[in-house]
Amino acid sequence: MLLGGLAEIADVGRDSRRGGYSRHLWQGADLELRSWFVERAERLGLEVETDRNGNLWAWWGSPGADAVVIGSHLDSVPGGGAYDGPLGVVSSLDAIARLQASGFVPTRPCAVLVFAEEEGSRFGIACLGSRLLAGAIDADRARALTDRDGVTLADAARQVGVDPAHLGVDRVTLARIGLFIELHVEQGRGLIDLGQPVAVASSILAHGRWRLTVTGQGNHAGATTMDERRDPMVATAQAIVAVQAAARQHTGARATIGRIEAIPGGTNVIASRVHAWLDARAETDAETRVLVADIQARAQQAAEQNGCFITLTEESWAGAVQFNPGLRARFAAVLGQVPQLPTGAGHDAGVLAAQVPSAMLFVRNPTGISHAPEEFAEVADCVAGIDALELVLRDLL
Structure with a gap:
């Protein structure tokens, strides 16, 4: 059959x-x-x-x-x-x-x-x-x-x-x-x-996967005022929005954040570190690399605005x-x-x-x-x- x-x-x-x-x-x-x-x-x-x-x-x-x-x-x-x-x-x-x-x-x-x-x-x-x-x-x-x-x-x-x-x-x-x-x-x-x-x-x-790591300061969710925070979750959220904006400015490109992981991951804890995984694709190798560089620059700006630091690590690549x-x-x-x-x-x-x-x-x-x-x-x-x-x-x- x-x-x-x-x-x-x-x-x-x-x-x-x-x-x-x-x-x-x-x-x-x-x-x-x-x-x-x-x-x-x-x-x-x-x-x-x-x-x-x-x-x-x-x-x-x-x-x-x-x-x-x-x-x-x-x-x-x-x-x-x-x-x-x-x-x-x-x-x-x-x-x-x-x-x-x-x-x-x-x-x-x-x-x-x-x-x-x-x-x-x-x-x-x-x-x-x-x-x-x-x-x-x-x-x-x-x-x-x-x-x-x-x-x-x-x-x-x-x-x-x-x-x-x-x-x-x-x-x-x-x-x-x-x-x-x-x-x-x-x-x-x-x-x-x-x-x-x-x-x-x-x-x-062309496509690849990158791990975006945003590092801030872990702290107490109730004892830390909003002005005192270096919250990597906020920076990551802004970076995720920036990913979509960047992809829309590169013809035919696609970029996705499909997975995030907050550390330590408590409901009443400001995260100390957030990992987000980026999938980026474009028609050529060069166009994909330009897209990722654009995303990295936008994520860097989001991190700096929130007193945080970022690293972007390539995990896989296929031309x-x-x-x-x-x-x-x-x-x-x-x-x-x-x-x-x-x-x-x-x-x-x-x-x-x-x-x-x-x-x-x-x-x-x-x-x-x-x-x-x-x-x-x-x-x-x-x-x-x-x-x-x-x-x-x-x-x-």
């Missing part, structure tokens, strides 16, 4: 507080999903293995070089939707099942790849599994990353049987990938506006990506003149694009909403995505 996999995992990781799903690397829901993937892949006769960075591979035929690799991820943002990631994994398995049922025999290796920690919701670095595989993050830095409970990535890996000493660039595994294709629900309104069910990705905006033009042309030849769309969302395919030919297929999202429970895709559009992936695989294999 096409898309039956989505029904099979529909109750895994439901978040009763936020709505939607919370599925984070190597925690309960993610481990359950990984077990589901192994069982589902083995049902198709695929050989499953885990690489040194915790990514899952399901091979159709013997593992080998010049493989056509397809897939996506299973983890989510806190309170995310049902389609971001899992649609690509389920569609990949369904496309292979269709090919098998038709008697098709591939002439080159093929694998479904499930990346670990694509959303960065546990350890703060998006596309961590693909970054480690491709050497796009230092292994020692990655091992030292901590989650909100203070658990390091190294310790978390060890707990699930992944040797942290082996985390990092994996040139042997990377060399097996002849090309990579990721099918994904569209995170935006491009296909709605075009009236089309499927598109090919053209590019990804703008142009997907492989040869693959895009080949997709057009196979699928007809499907639309080609840029995206502001980061993806594992964008990380791999620096190492191997990579491409993406988007499936229409009728709400235009993603990273939220309202994310959706119609069955007919999902089937159109599977149709497109199957046709592409027939051509490439």
